[in-house]
Amino acid sequence: GQQLNQSPQSMFIQEGEDVSMNCTSSSIFNTWLWYKQDPGEGPVLLIALYKAGELTSNGRLTAQFGITRKDSFLNISASIPSDVGIYFCAGQDDNYGQNFVFGPGTRLSVLP
Amino acid sequence: DVKVTQSSRYLVKRTGEKVFLECVQDMDHENMFWYRQDPGLGLRLIYFSYDVKMKEKGDIPEGYSVSREKKERFSLILESASTNQTSMYLCASSFKLGTANTEAFFGQGTRLTVV
Numbered sequence: 491g492q493q494l495n496q497s498p499q500s501m502f503i504q505e506g507e508d509v510s511m512n513c514t515s516s517s518i519f520n521t522w523l524w525y526k527q528d529p530g531e532g533p534v535l536l537i538a539l540y541k542a543g544e545l546t547s548n549g550r551l552t553a554q555f556g557i558t559r560k561d562s563f564l565n566i567s568a569s570i571p572s573d574v575g576i577y578f579c580a581g582q583d584d585n586y587g588q589n590f591v592f593g594p595g596t597r598l599s600v601l602p
Numbered sequence: 603d604v605k606v607t608q609s610s611r612y613l614v615k616r617t618g619e620k621v622f623l624e625c626v627q628d629m630d631h632e633n634m635f636w637y638r639q640d641p642g643l644g645l646r647l648i649y650f651s652y653d654v655k656m657k658e659k660g661d662i663p664e665g666y667s668v669s670r671e672k673k674e675r676f677s678l679i680l681e682s683a684s685t686n687q688t689s690m691y692l693c694a695s696s697f698k699l700g701t702a703n704t705e706a707f708f709g710q711g712t713r714l715t716v717v
């Protein structure tokens with residue numbers, strides 16, 4: 491099945507730095523979702539976006555639904571050690587029925 | 603608080619055994635999904651269900667079957683476990699597309715090892 495593109499694949503940052511990652515697709519989506527997965531755990535929903543251009547925050551996290559509906563980005567401000575994990579984006583659209591399309595993930599490491 | 607609960611965190615089974623993975627959600631979601639997650643391969647959809655007793659094959663259904671007898675419960679069955687089914691299995695649920703707030707919620711995962 492189709493997969494979304496996420497970049498970067500992995501990143502190493504210093505504690506306190508801001509982080510930016512993005513998710514792109516060749517087709518449009520009506521919903522963009524961002525998840526975080528800790529090792530050995532299931533993904534946890536961070537932010538859900540339902541409208542093109544929408545900018546939504548959840549604490550230190552901010553995500554935007556791209557105007558073209560083909561992309562989304564996630565920013566994390568002032569990173570802390572517990573931000574370590576894999577961040578997944580997911581898209582949903584009528585063209586894929588009830589299913590979700592997932593990106594491969596961005597692995598974030600935070601150095602103290 | 604929304605809840606998707608998978609029956610086991612870790613399972614070790616022998617080759618050829620029939621294996622049942624159970625998933626229960628308490629959010630009255632219509633849709634339920636089973637994925638497997640392997641390093642470098644991302645999340646791959648095995649089966650999903652959009653209503654009781656309904657099921658649809660995902661991208662990798664071979665060697666698996668599912669059962670949805672009640673709205674809140676979705677079971678994944680490995681008919682005859684093989685070592686290449688060693689993986690992390692994730693259950694998820696969501697409201698049906700076209701309703702509000704259709705994001706998926708995941709269970710904590712089941713790490714299955716087939717020896």
